[in-house]
Amino acid sequence: MKRRSALFVSLGLVASVLTTGSSSQAAPVLARQPLCVAVPGGVSGDVAVVNITNTNASGSGYGALRSSDARSVPSRAAADQFSSVNFAPGSPNPNLAFVTIGSDGRFCYDSDGGSSNVILDLAATIPAGNIDNREPDRLVDTRTPTPTSTPTSVIGQGVSLVPSETEVGRYRTIVTGGFCLVRRLSSPLDRSEDRIEQLAWPEGEQAIIDIASSDVAFRNDSDCGQWLPIGGTPSALRPSNPFPFGDLLVGIDVQPGTYRTTVPVGGFCLVQRLSGFGGSRTEVIDQQAFSEGESGFIEIEATDVGFHNDSDCGTWSRV
Numbered sequence: 001m002k003r004r005s006a007l008f009v010s011l012g013l014v015a016s017v018l019t020t021g022s023s024s025q026a027a028p029v030l031a032r033q034p035l036c037v038a039v040p041g042g043v044s045g046d047v048a049v050v051n052i053t054n055t056n057a058s059g060s061g062y063g064a065l066r067s068s069d070a071r072s073v074p075s076r077a078a079a080d081q082f083s084s085v086n087f088a089p090g091s092p093n094p095n096l097a098f099v100t101i102g103s104d105g106r107f108c109y110d111s112d113g114g115s116s117n118v119i120l121d122l123a124a125t126i127p128a129g130n131i132d133n134r135e136p137d138r139l140v141d142t143r144t145p146t147p148t149s150t151p152t153s154v155i156g157q158g159v160s161l162v163p164s165e166t167e168v169g170r171y172r173t174i175v176t177g178g179f180c181l182v183r184r185l186s187s188p189l190d191r192s193e194d195r196i197e198q199l200a201w202p203e204g205e206q207a208i209i210d211i212a213s214s215d216v217a218f219r220n221d222s223d224c225g226q227w228l229p230i231g232g233t234p235s236a237l238r239p240s241n242p243f244p245f246g247d248l249l250v251g252i253d254v255q256p257g258t259y260r261t262t263v264p265v266g267g268f269c270l271v272q273r274l275s276g277f278g279g280s281r282t283e284v285i286d287q288q289a290f291s292e293g294e295s296g297f298i299e300i301e302a303t304d305v306g307f308h309n310d311s312d313c314g315t316w317s318r319v
Helices: none
Strands: 015-019 035-038 047-055 061-067 085-087 095-100 106-113 117-126 158-161 169-174 179-185 195-202 206-211 217-220 246-249 257-262 268-274 284-291 295-300 306-309
Touching: 047 061, 047 085, 047 106, 085 095, 106 117, 179 206, 195 206, 268 295, 284 295
Parallel strands: 061 095, 206 246
Antiparallel strands: 015 117, 035 106, 047 095, 047 117, 061 085, 061 106, 158 217, 169 206, 179 195, 179 217, 246 306, 257 295, 268 284, 268 306
């Protein structure tokens, strides 16, 4: 079958595939919350040419376009991250980007830093055979090196100030005590009104936490063990299991795919697919629960940032 030729859409016929300030999507895009959209007539492997505009930004940040089959950009190691557009409060600064369409006919917009309304305009679709598309590789950067979102220090016990004492970024620990309780805070006083999010994990589970640039302080329980900056090495916890219990990074601790388990006697299994580890309910993409004796299935997608797996779930096997 002859493949269709590339169709370049003129500026007067640009199609808006998403406007997050519109009535159909009337909410800003928050950091580390993937936004995936379908390309009208899109074919897997073809390349969409998209104009990105960010408005009403709450702070400085970046956006990145990727295939829906690729891993979330902010969850990657610093050396593997890239940006398709940069934004800050004030006048918009649009940018044109190329992105490969995924197997489901979609591409995804990732962001980190401030929130913003996003306008994605489809300018053209190019057949895969007519272009050698790739994710950006940085060739030159003449700026003075600045700290990345990957922290270099460990977290102390009790309440610490962000970012002077606890750096912004993603951390993990294995809970060594009886019960690990942490809080992201808007004030070091740790009053009820100061608590942005509160998270807890039982002994033996792996815990992951995102500390945001908007946080003022962080409270760390002594039972949590030692929080360390996230690295690219998979967890060594319970190597006999396809993946450990607790919080997991998709693509590092657990690979995308379909898994099955039978909940053991006395167990109640709760699993969550996550777009981040800040503890917000908005980061829960999907949630499932299985009772004692039930056979449960889950599908972890490549676009997921994280996955939470209860210790009561038993042993998962890939289907």
